[in-house]
Amino acid sequence: MRNQGKFMTLAEFLEFSSDKAVSGILINIENAAYLASKGLDIIRAVATALTNCSFAKQTTEKVFIQSDDSAVLSRFKEDSPYRRILLIKEIISDAPQPTIYEIKQIADAVNHPRSSIFPNSGGFLVTITDVGDKLQTANISVYVSTLRNEFMALAFNFFADHMLEVANYVSQVGVDGGTEYPATAAAYMRSPCYNFMERGRYTVLPIQPGS
Numbered sequence: 001m002r003n004q005g006k007f008m009t010l011a012e013f014l015e016f017s018s019d020k021a022v023s024g025i026l027i028n029i030e031n032a033a034y035l036a037s038k039g040l041d042i043i044r045a046v047a048t049a050l051t052n053c054s055f056a057k058q059t060t061e062k063v064f065i066q067s068d069d070s071a072v073l074s075r076f077k078e079d080s081p082y083r084r085i086l087l088i089k090e091i092i093s094d095a096p097q098p099t100i101y102e103i104k105q106i107a108d109a110v111n112h113p114r115s116s117i118f119p120n121s122g123g124f125l126v127t128i129t130d131v132g133d134k135l136q137t138a139n140i141s142v143y144v145s146t147l148r149n150e151f152m153a154l155a156f157n158f159f160a161d162h163m164l165e166v167a168n169y170v171s172q173v174g175v176d177g178g179t180e181y182p183a184t185a186a187a188y189m190r191s192p193c194y195n196f197m198e199r200g201r202y203t204v205l206p207i208q209p210g211s
Helices: 010-020 032-037 042-052 070-075 097-106 131-137 162-173 182-190
Strands: 024-029 062-067 083-087 109-113 141-145
Touching: 010 024, 010 042, 024 042, 032 042, 032 070, 042 070, 062 070, 070 083, 070 097, 083 097, 083 141, 097 131, 131 141, 162 182
Parallel strands: 024 062, 062 083, 083 109, 109 141
Antiparallel strands: none
């Protein structure tokens, strides 16, 4: 019903996550500079909540801090057990070494649009870039966003099969993660179709962009 329920504070969410024994949490921080200009230090608020909660004091579950602002990630760099993810909202086609070096100074991972890996034109995939390979070679984890179940969001090469898309990003490209439907990814990772490079009993043939 309308207006039912309530908003959960970050502190409440962290305790909720601890009780549910999740494998990890991701906190996305955006517009930090604007909030600071209004007198709200969102970075300090997040850091304080993490320091005070029991979730951040254990070593089993991971805490990810994601932001598109390098200044935010830099604030979490020193003496921080949290993994930092640089959010790149624009589609990129290359990852030059000077850029990779700058990223390594502030982040442990990069989250960029899926089209940075599989560029498409008119709904068809045209190639596979080496962006992911370059980042992973530099020991930077690679995440893609956003993988969805709805067939309207899929390139025609994936034949309206969201599981096929997940399979290609995981097994053919080797990304470290990225989906808004974790149940879909978990189902694939548990299936006999994973990993098609190992040629198990069932295989998912990799797509060939441009074919």
